[in-house]
Amino acid sequence: MAKSSAVHEKVLKNPIFKKSCLELVIDEAHCVSEWGNDDFRLDYAEVGVLLARLPSTVAVLAASATMPTDVASDILGKLVKT
Secondary structure (H helix, E strand, O other): OOOOOHHHHHHHHOHHHHHHOOEEEEOOOHHHHHHHOOOOOHHHHHHHHHHHHOOOOOEEEEOOOOOOHHHHHHHHHHHOOO
């Protein structure tokens, strides 16, 4: 996901992609917190790295039907651009 392969690198560096990328949508966003905090899917914890590589105008939508406040806070911390 956030860790780049050669294909990901090519897409993320493409000026047409960067210009047309309007939003980063994370469905089942609670998984960013639940899976990103253990050894199951560590890439989920690095979603902020992906966001930091996108233009600053890109909006973020993190959707989940099962996201308590503490999980939302954890996700927000991971999404903060560095």
